[in-house]
Amino acid sequence: MTIQNPAIAEWRMLIDGELVPSSSGAVFDNINPATDEVIGVTADGTPEDFDRAIAAARRAFDQTDWPRDHALRARCIRQLKDALVRHAEIIRPLLVAEVGTPIWLTRDTLFDVPVEKLEHYAHLAETYRFDDELEDVDFRGFVSRRRIRYEPVGVVAGIIPWNGPWGSGLGKIGPALASGSTIILKPSPDAPWMGTIVGKLIKEETDIPAGVVNIVTASDNFAGVVLTTDPRVDMIAFTGSAPNGRKVAEAASGTLKRMLLELGGKSAFIVLRSADVAEQAALAAKTICANAGQGCVARSRLLLPRESYEAGIAAAKAQMDAISVGDPQDPQNFMGPLNSRHHRARVLNYIERALADGNRLVRGGKVPESKPTGSFIEPTLFADVKPDDTIAQEEIFGPVLAVIPYDTEEEALQIANNSIYGLSAQVAAGTNEEAYEFAKKLRTGTVSINNGTWMHMDVPFGGFKQSGIGRQYGRQGFEAYLEIKVLGIPSGAESRTLKWGEIERKADTESVSA
Structure with missing residues (x-):
């Protein structure tokens, strides 16, 4: 297949808000599995490129209002969805050309369905109860109000396969953005244009701030090691085979990262x-x-x-x-x-x-x-x-x-x-x-x-046994990208300092009374 629209068939990576080539200048071929033809090239990222992407995601999370601006997050997700819908008929044959999937499936689970799912995440960004409360509690005679906050997990590394790159890729970008997290997405070298096309649309047709989404492509598997071991990454969202999932879990265990693993099946x-x-x-x-x-x-x-x-x-x-x-x-x-x-x-x-x-x-x-x-x-x-x-x-x-x-x-x-x-x-x-x-x-x-x-x-998708850890999609899948913070607040208008001696004396009194 000859690429009809090289402007959409983006070959560069999105790092810190800019479309950039590999720092080494290297590229790798994208091959059509139906014809064995080279349909284009993709930037071959280096460890330095991944380092810059992680640093950008960390900075966007730690130093901007992105994690707290719910309205911006919902708007940006909808902008991305709308851009994908506008360009769908150009993207569709490119997806077929790099994956080999029949075009009829792109009008179902391989493209249209995951694009539509972005609306679900935009809705969650607006309506999810990120701040909730429990009943008041009386602890040793002092009444406290208690609140639960659901906060973004932080910097997410998304690693996706080639067989359903749009479902896996948007299924990680959507909840990460809705939660207020930032993300580095690493597409498969056998289907890299899913990521680079999304990067182009994010740069040119959305208000997503620099560093919030970074997409880095590479022909080598070193990228998985970099992302799973770097302490600046808070969570790994991986879709792939069970053997590779075990490797991801082992590497990520060194820094006890949150893990969401969607693995194989029989x-x-x-x-x-x-x-x-x-x-x-x-x-x-x-x-x-x-x-x-x-x-x-x-x-x-x-x-x-x-x-x-x-x-x-x-x-x-x-x-x-x-x-x-x-x-x-x-x-x-x-x-x-x-x-x-x-x-x-x-x-x-x-x-x-x-x-x-x-x-x-x-x-x-x-x-x-x-x-x-x-x-x-x-x-x-x-x-x-x-x-x-x-x-x-x-x-x-x-x-x-x-x-x-x-x-x-x-x-x-x-x-x-x-x-x-x-x-x-x-x-x-x-x-x-x-x-x-x-x-x-x-x-x-x-x-x-x-x-x-x-x-x-709305389905929380995942499996038992070695088919994975956690669930993707739906409310439960979205919650995998959230941390839970519990706060205790004095119920009165003014706070009170409680000395440990008071607790000990009150405990002694209660013990004697008992």
Whole structure:
């Protein structure tokens, strides 16, 4: 793809209110995974660039009124939202070009939904009760009023992945700004323009003060170490794989930073006997191909009752056979490529491991012969997968569905919960009540019942077990960016000095009386 509007396809970083190149002058290529073409370059930030960004964020938080000006924060968030809406049709093909996601998804969770979520955070900046009160307390004969203040956490480092950069990026910028915090956002080198485009719009079309938002791009992973270990950073908001989340947690523990970790998943799609097994199996096969399976909530394990097992596999295969794979800019194509050649190699390696484990390859499993260019892979279906096999336990992050049979619902529940992850799940049954009763027993953060959706701006999204720490989005996700301060105030008009001797004498008197 040739970039049509280089003015929007910004390559510079936003540091302390200015769009700047790397201090080294270096850039790295942004590659279209559908064509292998270089669509542009991005500034390759250095440790010095990150140091300047952290210093700017620290100064903006400590030395300006940003943390206390609620009206300014709400206005700035809405300005950013409005700018993104104005430029949406220019941004949309750039998102497709750097991520490889099909363009139809940009009108859903990959762009339009996260942009709309900014209004939710603007509303919270205006209406959240940042100053609240508790009941008065009588402590040793002295009555005090008590207040709770919810204050911004400080300087936030946001580290985001390539598979859904706009959702992850705006999902960190929004609550950080609404809370009164400042932020350094580090996009993935495999999808850097999400950050640089936002930086350009912040600079040119909003009143966000210098240093409040800093966006630094880099091709090297050193950035994560810098951000997670620097004592000037108060909080890490990370979205990525569980192995990388463990590294972030370990590095951040040295300064006991607040951490919000949204990590991986190995979600199960459980079809109970009372459901239409063929219909639900086909749905599972289709949804694993959305964004080429590159989603943390992707239902990559399909659990089918044994008596309907082969019928379900046949329906899943028929659905995958019908999936249109090709140019993600073409709205007729349901699935585009994987994000990069190196990620495709990782997915192909998992397919080889599945074959070595004796899993039955029903379809797919290779690069399409008609698409030697780009990072395409065929929708892939494996059957006869055992619950402890590699492809049933590890996050593949590709269009690979593992079908597992079960004999009883108790066994289905055990298989579904047999994972280090607990991010999401889907349950299908003949009635909503039956599916709901089963869903209550799942150890996951979100569950879709009979194709119902939980996704909206008010949802606290996150998972159990090694799928993360804390929740993103919604009121609870916003509160992750707040510190709690409790104040005790004398209830009378004038303060009173209470000497320790008075407390001791009063305590002695109460003890004798008792």
